[in-house]
Structure formats: structure tokens, C-alpha cells
Amino acid sequence: MYEGAVQDLIDELGRLPGVGPKSAQRIAFHLLAADPADVKRLVTALTEVKDKVRFCRICGNVTEQDECRVCRDPRRDLTAICVVEESKDVVAIEKTREFRGRYHVLGGAISPIEGIGPDDLRVRELMTRLADGTVEELILATDPNLEGEATAAYLARLVKPMGLRVTRLASGLPVGGDLEYADEVTLGRAFEGRRQVDV
Amino acid sequence: MSLYRDEGVVLRVQKLGEADRIITLLTRRHGRIRAVAKGVRRTRSKFGASVEPFSHVDVQLYAGRNLDIVTQAESLTAYGEQLVGDYSRYTAGTAVLETAERLTAEEREPALRLFLLVIGALRTLTERDPSLVLDAFLLRAMSVSGYAPALLDCARCGAAGPHRAFSVPAGGVVCAACRPAGAASPPPATLALMADLMAGEWEAAEATETRTRRDASGLVAAHLQWHLERGLRSLPLVERR
Ligand SMILES: [Zn+2]
Numbered sequence: 413m414y415e416g417a418v419q420d421l422i423d424e425l426g427r428l429p430g431v432g433p434k435s436a437q438r439i440a441f442h443l444l445a446a447d448p449a450d451v452k453r454l455v456t457a458l459t460e461v462k463d464k465v466r467f468c469r470i471c472g473n474v475t476e477q478d479e480c481r482v483c484r485d486p487r488r489d490l491t492a493i494c495v496v497e498e499s500k501d502v503v504a505i506e507k508t509r510e511f512r513g514r515y516h517v518l519g520g521a522i523s524p525i526e527g528i529g530p531d532d533l534r535v536r537e538l539m540t541r542l543a544d545g546t547v548e549e550l551i552l553a554t555d556p557n558l559e560g561e562a563t564a565a566y567l568a569r570l571v572k573p574m575g576l577r578v579t580r581l582a583s584g585l586p587v588g589g590d591l592e593y594a595d596e597v598t599l600g601r602a603f604e605g606r607r608q609v610d611v
Numbered sequence: 612m613s614l615y616r617d618e619g620v621v622l623r624v625q626k627l628g629e630a631d632r633i634i635t636l637l638t639r640r641h642g643r644i645r646a647v648a649k650g651v652r653r654t655r656s657k658f659g660a661s662v663e664p665f666s667h668v669d670v671q672l673y674a675g676r677n678l679d680i681v682t683q684a685e686s687l688t689a690y691g692e693q694l695v696g697d698y699s700r701y702t703a704g705t706a707v708l709e710t711a712e713r714l715t716a717e718e719r720e721p722a723l724r725l726f727l728l729v730i731g732a733l734r735t736l737t738e739r740d741p742s743l744v745l746d747a748f749l750l751r752a753m754s755v756s757g758y759a760p761a762l763l764d765c766a767r768c769g770a771a772g773p774h775r776a777f778s779v780p781a782g783g784v785v786c787a788a789c790r791p792a793g794a795a796s797p798p799p800a801t802l803a804l805m806a807d808l809m810a811g812e813w814e815a816a817e818a819t820e821t822r823t824r825r826d827a828s829g830l831v832a833a834h835l836q837w838h839l840e841r842g843l844r845s846l847p848l849v850e851r852r
Binding site: 429435527557590 | 626627628664691696697701702705709844847849
């Protein structure tokens, strides 16, 4: 335990995802030794991200405007929606250049053990987007791990009565992994080889 | 005991740092343990797939100062793959895992009977009504943890049953003399179903009506929540058919 401000900083850093007590301490002392200008820039970035960044009205992706860059692009194909867990997955899939449709960012995966059910994700918003019949294909690109698979299976069953083509990225993606860690070639191939989901 | 081997069921996985995970295992010999599985979220991980929730794995661990480290993991049965496509089975299975975690208050305290119950429940979930399998597991898991609800004789005075009233705070069925205020009067079929689930009488349990099952689920959940300090997160999310 350290005194006052240092311990406060360690505590706050320790609440970040993936940061353990040791890392929190390392980052805190790095900041303590850093140039004040560098720290100011970090503070500004933190403040601005909360002030400026919002979630796209259409797809839930992060954006500084009402709609994200993908949804604003008139060349995107409106008949296909790719469902992902997080905005970082949008970035990963955009890099493959395999997909020309729009996205839907759920904001996570169904995780009952964490108390996260379908109502805690942007599932209702997805159903609203599908309601007018424009979308013909729904690509389920949740992470290739158990929670991602469970989320995909839940969504496939939910949209089944709507009669659209529901596909899932081809296996070949490592099971248990995060989508963001798949390299572009593997992810692109998984996209290209996506298969229809039978419910 | 710097390096040791055991088999276990993965109860929970949590992300750690860039590519690691902390996994919580209920093991056959060492009770509940938490261990770091390094690099499993990366694409070329050796054992990423085998340390997913529900997996029954054979593991070799290195005993660390704080957390143990998984050095080898070999999948025995990947129950998750069998459950994941069916939301009712998946959510019921998750409640099994969370209950097992919550009923093992202390790490490294052997809990062989609970371990065997978890394996049995995961195996049965693919074969029978998941809601019944879950309730049977909850009743038996409470039983091996010393919280079994009284289903025949009075929970307070031991007077021979059957009795009509059920009181969660009293610990199960109560006789007319012991009956506290607020006790429920479930239909006899509900208590009979709970007894059948406890005893593994599947045919009798599966012959019951939906309403009876729902009543029994409610009493089982109330009894469990009473004994746990805080409620289970997954239980309200279980899809009951
Ligand atoms: Zn958008």
C-alpha cells in the first residue's frame, strides 16, 4: 500500500480490464516518472473519449458523429449485416476488405455467469433493423469461443422466423480465441468461407 | 508439490492481460482452483480450445505463489460444444457451473462429491430436460454441501411426514405445529417432484406437468438463494421451456 494519490491511481488502473495489481503498479510508477506533457496528452485523450465519442445510432459502433463511418458510406451494401461483439471487431473485419455490408455491434456476448443476458446487449436494436426486410444476409461474427458460439446460436434461433440467410464464419478460426487476434488472411478466409447456420 | 496433475471441469474463464486467461477449475482431488492459462486467446495457442467453460480436462499445473499456472491441458470431454447450440441447455449448464463455484467457499478444499455431481449433470444435460437436470443438480449439490431441504419429515421437529407446508427459512417441509408464518403450501405433486429429482427418479420426474416443474424450480431456487450470501447471476437467465 502506498500513500494517497499514488494508491488512488493504482486502484483506478487496477479496475481496468486485464490489468492486475502488478501491472497497475508498474503503470502508475511509469506515469509518475513520465514527462508532464505526455501525461497531459493522456489526460486529454481520456477526457475527450468520454466527451466526444458516442455509439452509432444505427449499428452501435464507436463514432464521433451521429452515425459511424461505415453507416455513413453510401457505397455499403444494405442487404447484409455482420454482427460482432465489439467495435474492435469491426476494425479487424474492415482490414480484411471481405465485407461490404454494414455491421451491428452487440456490446459483448451473452454470458449468464456474468449476469449478461440478451436484454443487456443490443439485440432488440438488431431485431428492429431486420424488421423492414431490406437485409437478406445476417453474418454472425461473434468470437470463436464458447460465449460467442452461444450468442450466435441464440441469435440464429431468434431471427429464424424472419427467413433470411444466416451465416457463421467458417471454422479455421482458432477455438477459444478472440476475433481480434486472428490475422487478416485467416479472418478473410473465414469470412469468404462462411456457412449457412441450420437451426 | 510445485508441479501437479489433476482432472477438472472449467467453471469460469476470465480475460487476463493481452492474451491470457484465468480459469477456475473444479478438480477431482484439489477442489476449486484458479490458474493462469497463458496465451490461450492467441491464434496459435496449444490448448485454447480445451480450457473453455464446461470442458472436462486433464491438466498439469505449476503451483505458483498466488495463482497456479496451467502447463498442459488435454480435453477429456468438451461438454460446452454439446451445450452451446441449445440456449436452454447452455443457460442451465451455466447455472450448474456457477452453483459449483459458489458452493466451494474455499479454494483447494477437496469436493469430490460435488465434482462428480457436476460431471453427471453436464453429461445428462444433453439427454434430458435441461430444467429438470438443473433442479436435480441444485438439490443434490445442496445436499452434499449440507443444505438439503427437508422433503418428507418436518425440518424443525423431525415429525414423520408427509407434510403440506414448505418454509425456506425453516429448511424445507414443516409440520402443522412448527409451521412458521409465510410458509408456502405447494401442491403435493411439487414436493414429490423434488423428492424424485433428489433420488434420480427420472421417469417419475419427466411425467410431471409444466406447472409442477415450475413450482419445484421456484422452491429449489428460493432454497438455494437463502443459503448463498448473494443470488446466482445465471439463475434468472436460465431459459425454462
Ligand atoms: Zn454505424
